[in-house]
Amino acid sequence: MTEPQATTGQQVLAPGHSMASITDKVSAIVLTRPVGKRWLFGFTLGFILTCVLFTTIANLLVTGVGIWGLNAPVGWGFDIINFVWWIGIGHAGTLISAILLLLRQNWRTSINRFAEAMTLFAVSCAGLYPLLHMGRPWFFYWLMPIPNTMELWPQWRSPLIWDVFAVSTYASVSALFWYVGLIPDLATLRDRTTSRLGRMVYGVLAMGWRNSAKHWHQYETAYNLLAGLCTPLVVSVHTVVSFDFAVGVVPGWHATVFPPYFVAGAIFAGFAMVLILCIPIRAVYGLQDFITMKHLENMGKILLATCLMVSYGYAMEIFTAFYTANTYEEYLMHNRLHGPYATSYYALWFCNLIVPQVLWFKWARTNVWVLFIVSLAVSVGMWLERFVIIVLSLSRDFMPSMWGQYRGTPWDWSMYVGTIGLFITLLFLFLRFLPVISIFEMRTLLPEAKVGDHGEHS
Amino acid sequence: MASDGTTHGGTPAQQLSLINLLGAVLPIGLLAWAFAMNPPAALRSYLWAFCVVAAVPCGSLALLALQHLTGGAWGVTMRRPLEAAVRTLPLVALLFVPLALGAHILYPWANGSYTAPYPKSLYLNVPAFQLRAGVYFAVWIVLGTVLNYWSTRQDRENPPDFDRRFRLIAGPTLGLYGLTITFASIDWVMSLEPMWFSSIFGVLFGVGQILSAFVFAILMVLLFSDRPPLRGVIRAGHLRDYGSLLLAFVMIWMYLSISQFILIWSANLKEEAPYYVERSHGIWPIMAGLVVLAQFFTPFLVLLTRDGKRNARSLGWVAGMVLAARAAELYWFIAPARPVDHHTLLWSDLVALPALAGPWFLFFTWQLSRRPLLPLHVDPTPAEDHHG
Secondary structure, three states, X not given: OOHHHHHHHXXXXXXXXXXXXXXXXXXXXXXXXXXXXXXXXXXXXXXHHHHHHHXXXXXXXXXXXXXXXXXXXXXXXXXXXXXXXXXXXXXXHHHHHHHHHHOOOHHHHHHHHHHHHHHHHHHXXXXXXXXXXXXXXXXXXXXXXXXXOOOOOOOOOOHHHHHHHHHHHHHHHHHHHHHHHHHHHHHHHHHHXXXXXXXXXXXXXXXXXXXXXXXXXXXXXXXHHHHHHHHHHHXXXXXXXXXXXXXXXXXXXXXXXXXXXXXXXXXXXXXXXXXXXXXXXXXXXXXXXXXXXXXXXXXXXXXHHHHHHHHHHHHHHHHHHHHHOOHHHHHHHHXXXXXXXXXXXXHHHHHHHHHHHHHXXXXXXOOHHHHHHHHHHHHHHHHXXXXXXXXXXXXXXXXXXXXXXXXXXXXXXXXXXXXXXXXXXXXXXXXXXXXXXXXXXXXXXXXXHHHHHHHHHO | OHHXXXXXXXXXXXXXXXXXXXXXXXHHHHHHHHHHHOHHHHHHHHHHHHHHHHHHHHHHHHHHHHHHHHOOHHHHHHHHHHHHHHOOHHHXXXXXXXHHHHHHHHOHHHHXXXXXXXXXXXXXXXXXXXXXXXXXXXXXXXXXXXXXXHHHHHHHHOOOOHHHHHHHHHHHHHHHHHHHHHHHHHHHOHHHOOOOOOOOHHHHHHHHHHHHXXXXXXXXXXXXXXXXXXXXXXXXXXXXXXXXXXXXXXXXXXXXXXXXXXXXXXXXOOOOHHHHHHOOOOOHHHHHHHHHHHHXXXXXXXXXXXXXXXXXXXXXXXXXXXXXXXXXXXXXXXHHHOOOOOOOOOHHHHHHHHXXXXXXXHHHHHHHHOOEOOOOOOOOOOHHHHOO
16 A cells, blocks of 8 residues: 555655655755856845845934834834734745644645745844834843833733744744754765865754664654644734734724734745745756645645635625724725725735636646746735735824825835845855755655655554 | 445434434424514524534535545545535525524514614615525535535546545635635624624634534544444544544634634724623623633643544543533523523523424434445545555
8 A cells, every 4th residue: 555655755756766866966955066156146136135234224223213204193114014024924934844744744845944944034034123113122122021120011911012922932943943853964964065164064063963763763752842832833923913903993903803814814925935935946956856846736725725815804804894884994995995005905906816816727836937926926915915904004093183194215115125135145045055955854755765664563 | 445335324323313303303392382482582592503503514514625625534534424414404594494584583683673874784684684594505505515416426436536526616615615604604693793793703603613513523433433334444543633633623713712802802892892791791701611611621631642632432522522512602602692681591592402403413314324424435544554
């Protein structure tokens, strides 16, 4: 009865590979492949944009948050939009690595490593925003419940303070999970590298991994425990983010559907980003045997499923406005459809609802160009979604006398573009110095690994 | 291994239905009497019993689609109980008729105690309510019939690549179920308190139905697990999968419930908060606590352990407890909104549930006995046990 396993194995790993060829192919990207022009170009681009980010931050610290477009009714702008956008993108990594591991979906194996890396980089970008939004970020430790002479405590009823704990826990557990997963591969790199420096660095990072049965046993336990820990974190982080809004009584924010709707939106955006990264990486590094069409198709399916969940959220927002017959909720819908930002609302519908419908068809899910374009549309759409939720509700709430307008300043944009640069830089460094695909997990997909693994039991 | 599936599960199922027949006649008579005595109260009891009973077939439709989409041994072993439950949907539609006809007595927006403002009145009126119910049932019955018909064809002809066909309709089925059950929950339950609105309620109600259907199907599989064709097929691997999924479902349910509560509690708006204020007096907080204990904490702690999942006895107990808690949860949704005496159980409640559940279960067992208890051409072995 090994047949079904072998066929599944073939779908997620092209035939003709052996333990050695997998190790060679993946580790060569780090160890022997020369620094290419394309890598250099990407890294330089990312680095320039990161410099833009640092310039913005320097100006922000010197001048203050006034350089952003925030104003009296719209106290949350690009900073919170981008915070939510980045943190949402991170979710796919944890979903792929933890939940799909627990569900024993073996197709996750080749994409989990860089999806997790993507999570960490996205969370780093996200974390910058609320920190800098404080205006005096050097007092960030006031967010912690530290006993002090002024008896000043965080407001525990505010989800903003829950966010501090949710995001920092998420970041640290994700980092740990990623690092633990890397250890066996770091040891492989240590053993295969020819440079002295490489041996030292990878050797230290591999923490004395010797491939002993005891090591593997402890590794499996640790990895599964961390996966279990990560699973509630995926849900909790974006739930708390949704609470940031839903606890407020601003029209359009206070909806009980927000928690699951935000979590679905995060996974939607995250998978779109995984596809955006995965499609060029597999082409440039020739990894089509490892990241197969099966992976891309499955991600397309998840994209479609989460698109439908997000659409449900939009539908319920509209229905609520109608059903509650509440003046302010009704006006909010009117404002979305006919107000000054109506274009964003229609664009959001187009990007998030209409474009992904093409994924109902198999030809679309197996065409890299279609997947890439849909993913780009979704990324834009999810940014617009946060823009619509935050800016539209804040700019026109209850009292017309307090209405205002909002637009991002060049500094808002430079900060946004800068975090994209930081993300790209970190990603390119990761591609160059760490194995982009989990080598040892790929080896377990081989048919011979299956026989050796289970033969003695049956 | 699929070839032992040829034996029909008729005998045990018929034994079950005889006991049921006796138990069903008496409550029906009493419920009819309750209708004559106090129509609004009896209708309210009837609505509760209807929601408890309908949860299993409606949730089964969603689960049936889900297991076609995801595949896996848990779905194969559960498929026949789910299909049988889906085939009871026409009966459920029939059971809805008294509610459709009695809407003008039961619902505040129809009996004159609440006047819906303009755009809302387009939604909350008796003809629209009846029309929508007709649409829901039509959608469910059509989808259920197609899924059932294809399953019979698969048994009979075993056409190649039939799973793909199932998947083709399973996706839209789940989507349509999500949409219809949202509006059904608004119509049937949420509009009992017409001022109140919670946009998560449809999801909460739907997940509750899926939970009901899932534990019901677990109980059915366990009940027949020591008889052919299930004997020897059901292994620890299946039970572990059931347990893991049940754990996931109770966690989702708790997540949705607690989110709704936290958001409404913290916003403290006059349209929303009364829902929980109403339920914080009398027996309601105790009942809520028991529901959370039986539908979340106990299953969570039991199913978190490896043995709790793989042991048929503990799994059976947990499933039974969740099924009972679901009835209590629906009572907690529906009963506090009653226009009659607030804080006591009504005697019509006691007869309504057996009066509806009895005939339904009878119909279900009859449907279950008509097909083999396992699909004939689908392998029911868990994936990890394949290296034989």
